[in-house]
Amino acid sequence: MGVVALTLWLAFCVTLILLLIGTPLAWWLSQTCSRAKPLIEALCAMPLILPPTVLGFYLLIAFNPQAPIGKFWISVTGDTLSFSFAGLVIASVIYSLPFMVQPLQSAFETVGKAPLEAAASLRAGRWDSFRSVVLPQSRRGFLTACVLTFAHTIGEFGVVLMVGGNIPGRTKVIAIEIYERVETLDYAGAHHLSFGLLLFSFIVLLALYTLNRKGGYRVG
Amino acid sequence: MSDKGLFVDISLTRGAFNLRVETSVPPQGITAVFGPSGSGKSSFLRAIAGFETPQSGQIALHEHVLFDSAQNIDIPPHKRGAGYMFQDARLFSHLDVRGNLEFAHSRAPTGGASFEHIVEAFDIGGLLRAQVSTLSGGERQRVAMARTVLSRPSILLLDEPLAALDAARKSELMPFIRRLSSEFGMSVLYVSHDLKEVGTLANTILCLKEGQLTASGPAIDLLPQLQIGDAMQIDRSTWFDAKISHCDTALSAATLSLSADHKLILPLTQAMRASDKCRVAIRADDVSIALLPPHGISIQNILDARVKSVTQDGARVHVKLYLPDVDTILPELSAFITPLAQSKLQLKPGQSVSALVKSVSLSA
Numbered sequence: 315m316g317v318v319a320l321t322l323w324l325a326f327c328v329t330l331i332l333l334l335i336g337t338p339l340a341w342w343l344s345q346t347c348s349r350a351k352p353l354i355e356a357l358c359a360m361p362l363i364l365p366p367t368v369l370g371f372y373l374l375i376a377f378n379p380q381a382p383i384g385k386f387w388i389s390v391t392g393d394t395l396s397f398s399f400a401g402l403v404i405a406s407v408i409y410s411l412p413f414m415v416q417p418l419q420s421a422f423e424t425v426g427k428a429p430l431e432a433a434a435s436l437r438a439g440r441w442d443s444f445r446s447v448v449l450p451q452s453r454r455g456f457l458t459a460c461v462l463t464f465a466h467t468i469g470e471f472g473v474v475l476m477v478g479g480n481i482p483g484r485t486k487v488i489a490i491e492i493y494e495r496v497e498t499l500d501y502a503g504a505h506h507l508s509f510g511l512l513l514f515s516f517i518v519l520l521a522l523y524t525l526n527r528k529g530g531y532r533v534g
Numbered sequence: 535m536s537d538k539g540l541f542v543d544i545s546l547t548r549g550a551f552n553l554r555v556e557t558s559v560p561p562q563g564i565t566a567v568f569g570p571s572g573s574g575k576s577s578f579l580r581a582i583a584g585f586e587t588p589q590s591g592q593i594a595l596h597e598h599v600l601f602d603s604a605q606n607i608d609i610p611p612h613k614r615g616a617g618y619m620f621q622d623a624r625l626f627s628h629l630d631v632r633g634n635l636e637f638a639h640s641r642a643p644t645g646g647a648s649f650e651h652i653v654e655a656f657d658i659g660g661l662l663r664a665q666v667s668t669l670s671g672g673e674r675q676r677v678a679m680a681r682t683v684l685s686r687p688s689i690l691l692l693d694e695p696l697a698a699l700d701a702a703r704k705s706e707l708m709p710f711i712r713r714l715s716s717e718f719g720m721s722v723l724y725v726s727h728d729l730k731e732v733g734t735l736a737n738t739i740l741c742l743k744e745g746q747l748t749a750s751g752p753a754i755d756l757l758p759q760l761q762i763g764d765a766m767q768i769d770r771s772t773w774f775d776a777k778i779s780h781c782d783t784a785l786s787a788a789t790l791s792l793s794a795d796h797k798l799i800l801p802l803t804q805a806m807r808a809s810d811k812c813r814v815a816i817r818a819d820d821v822s823i824a825l826l827p828p829h830g831i832s833i834q835n836i837l838d839a840r841v842k843s844v845t846q847d848g849a850r851v852h853v854k855l856y857l858p859d860v861d862t863i864l865p866e867l868s869a870f871i872t873p874l875a876q877s878k879l880q881l882k883p884g885q886s887v888s889a890l891v892k893s894v895s896l897s898a
Contacts, residue, residue, distance in 0.1 A: 428624050431585055434611035435618035436685045437641040443612075446637070450628040 318510075321487040324399070325467040328406040332414040332463050333456075335407070340418035341444070359416070361409045370476025373405050377477060397479040402487075405477045406467050413462040421455020422448065454526050461522045465515055539721055540689055544591030544601075546574075546581055553577050553588075553745040559689075559738070561596065564715050564722040566736035566753070568729070568760070574745040575725040579691045582723070583618045584611035596688055617687030621694045623678040625666040631677050632662040638685035646686045647718060655717060656680040656710055672703040679710060683718055690714055690722045696731060708734055709806065716811060733757050733773055734813045770818035770852065770868040778810045790814065792837075792860040799834045800894045814894055821869035822890040823853060825879060835891035841881050842866055851876045855889050 343355060361369060377395035378384045387395045395401040425448050433443040449456075471489040478485035480494070488507055495504040539561035546553040553574040559565045567575045580586040582593055584600065587608060593601040595616070600609045625634050639649055653659050656676045661669065669677065675695055682690060692711065696704045712735060715722050726732050732739060732753070739756045741749040749756060757773050779791040781802055788806050790798040798814070806812075827836060839855040846852070847870070855867045867889060871879075881887065 428620070428622070429626060431583075431611070431618070432620065432624035432626070433637075434585075435583060435616065435687075435691075436638045436681065437612050437615075438637075439610075439612050442641075447626060447628075451626075453628075 317482075317486055317488055317491045317507075320399075320483070320485075321468055321489075324402060324406060324487060325464045327403050328410055328467045329414075329460055329464045331403070331407050332410060333460065336411065336414035336418055336459065336463075340415045341422055341448075343415070343419045344422035359412050362412050366409065366470065366472025367476060369409060370405065370473040373401075373408070373473065373477045377401050377404075396477060397481060397485060399478075399484055402474060402478040402485050405473045406470060409470060409473045410463045410466050413466045414459045417455050417459040417462065418452070421452035421459075424455075425451045457525060458522060461518055465518050469511065469515070538594075538597065540582070540596075540723070541592070541594045542578070542582065544581055544588035544593060546577055546586060546588040546591075548577065548586075551577075551745060553581075555742070555745075555747050557740055557747055557750055559721065559723060559740075561721050562715065562719065563737035564712070564724055564735050565738040565740060566732040567723060567725045567740050567742060568732045568736075569727065569742035569748075571727055572744075573742040575727070575742050576693055577745075578742065579618070579693050579723060579725050582614075582689075583616045583691055584609065584614050585618075615688040617682040617685055617690045619675075619678055619682050619690065619692045619695050621697050623674040625669075625674060625678060625681070627666055629666070630662070631658065631664050631666060631669070634666065634677060634681050635662075635684055638681045642684060642686040647683070649684065652680050652683050652718075655713060656683075671699050672706055675699065675707055676710060679714070683714065683720070687720070690720045692722060692724045694725055694727070696726070696728070704731070705803065709803070709810070711735055712810075712812070729757075729760060730815070732760075733771070733815055770847075770870070772816045772818070772864070772867050773813060774864045775811060775813050776863055778806060778808055778812060781806055781808050792857065792863055794859075796837055796857060796860050798837075798891065798894055816867065816891055816894055818852065818868040818870045820892040820894075821855075821867060822892065823855075823869055823871060823875075823879065823881065824888040824890060827888045828890070831890070833890045833892055835894065837867075837889045837891065839867065839887055839889040841883050841885045841887060843883055844876065844881050846873075849873075853881060855887070857889075 339358070343351060374396060375381060376383045379388055379394055384395050387393070387400070391400070393400065395404065429447050429451065430443050433447045438446065469489060471493070474485070474487055475490055478487075480486050480490055488511060492504050492507045495501070495507070538558060540559040542558070543556040544553070551574065555578055567578060569575050577586055581588050582600070588601065588603065590603040591601070592599070592603070595614070599605075599607050600614050601607060626637065629637065635649070635653070647655070653662070656679055658673070658676055658680055661673060661677065666674070666677070679695070695711070696707055699707065708731070711722070711724070714720050724735060736753040739750065739753050739760070740747060741756070741760070749759070754773060754775075776790045776792060778788050779797070780789040782788070783802065786802045788800050788802045790800065792798065837857055839857050842854040842856045844851060844853050850870045851873055853869045853871060855869060857864055857867065869889065
């Protein structure tokens with residue numbers, strides 16, 4: 315698999331997994347009065363401020379075949395977590411978690427309790443209310459969360475370098491390829507990829523802001 | 535077993551506030567929960583809907599236990615069959631009007647009035663395709679009311695549904711609220727701090743003050759007491775129920791027949807229909823007294839009456855009148871006159887007079 319395809323595939327897998335994990339987590343955070351809430355919120359936000367190398371370092375240790383997680387993975391799949399695509403996905407899921415959870419949590423909090431009470435009084439159960447009221451009313455939040463997660467995964471460098479290494483076709487992503495081109499003084503190649511990423515990021519954000527503005531009159 | 539309507543005996547504490555109510559609500563008609571803000575009216579309603587959990591007690595609706603702390607029963611809100619109408623309507627912003635109505639309709643048990651009938655009853659047929667953000671305040675509440683009725687609840691809980699509207703919109707909407715009970719046969723619990731609303735709508739009144747039930751009973755009996763409560767305007771209104779006998783759209787007048795000889799004419803409002811029952815309020819300030827029937831006068835409502843009593847009431851003279859042949863509907867009618875007028879007219883009990891009613895306020 316080429317560098318670009320691998321990067322896109324990674325970002326897609328991470329976004330999908332985070333959508334599945336992040337939605338219930340963000341929902342719980344938006345509804346709970348639990349005393350554990352600030353603790354979980356702080357843990358979820360850690361990747362925002364932690365240097366990627368720190369996170370990558372601990373993940374590298376955890377993925378080690380002698381460590382419990384690494385050992386478990388080998389016993390289940392027969393493959394190691396470190397220097398593998400699976401390891402890259404897990405690391406990216408952790409690293410991009412706040413980019414999914416925070417927009418979703420804020421979207422759910424914006425919906426608030428009022429429409430849920432209205433739905434309950436009209437005989438809609440919890441899951442029904444979530445599906446038919448909360449989801450459609452947080453469309454913008456989902457769009458923002460998915461786009462940010464996808465784009466952020468594409469742009470990551472430090473964590474990938476620490477846990478994924480640099481194996482062509484398995485773990486080599488665009489950001490690392492650029493670094494390598496610069497190291498080998500292949501500036502033309504670095505330009506090529508860098509400009510591609512620059513353009514991609516800009517187009518994604520432009521599309522996001524345009525869509526959000528258009529959606530405004532119905533959702534807001 | 536006979537239907538006992540709604541039975542509530544709860545104790546609910548939120549911070550320093552304590553709501554302690556034991557009461558039952560008849561299975562039919564409109565019951566107003568009346569009291570100043572902060573008296574626990576909304577908490578009372580929210581506890582019935584299941585949005586608040588009381589510390590202890592019982593709630594039962596039509597013999598079904600909704601909440602019983604002793605038996606650990608707490609039916610979730612969506613299974614209680616209690617329709618709730620909020621002050622802010624709470625229409626779903628991601629759906630249009632039809633979508634909002636169908637949300638309720640598709641989850642409701644079958645039976646009862648049809649979708650089309652309910653849409654027509656609340657006069658929202660022309661709004662079905664509208665986005666909810668484009669609706670006016672009155673339209674919102676009508677759509678919300680129709681939506682609540684479409685979910686076919688076994689009780690309707692209305693939490694100050696008119697509080698956010700101006701006086702004109704309020705009187706426009708009151709007939710629709712009355713219809714909830716008269717046309718759809720629903721038991722309605724109506725929270726309000728507005729005596730005028732309560733007076734025009736309620737069959738039964740529960741008075742709450744600082745979380746305690748201070749009075750309850752038929753509206754006609756309780757209204758005079760409530761009016762002279764210190765916080766209320768002392769206008770000595772006369773309240774009574776009557777039926778609209780005729781609506782004249784050309785002259786924009788509705789006629790209420792009190793008896794073969796006595797009728798009252800009122801300004802017609804859009805939602806009034808012949809044979810609707812309505813509650814009428816006549817303020818004592820709006821009643822003048824003449825010794826002989828006057829002619830060539832703009833006041834249309836002139837009733838033959840007799841003086842029942844004459845008493846000094848502050849700086850005014852309070853004259854109680856009665857209409858000899860309509861005392862079942864309207865036992866007495868209060869009028870305020872000035873002491874100067876009394877010194878000239880020399881009104882005495884038993885005397886025949888004409889009562890000139892300048893304005894009649896009502897809700898069909």
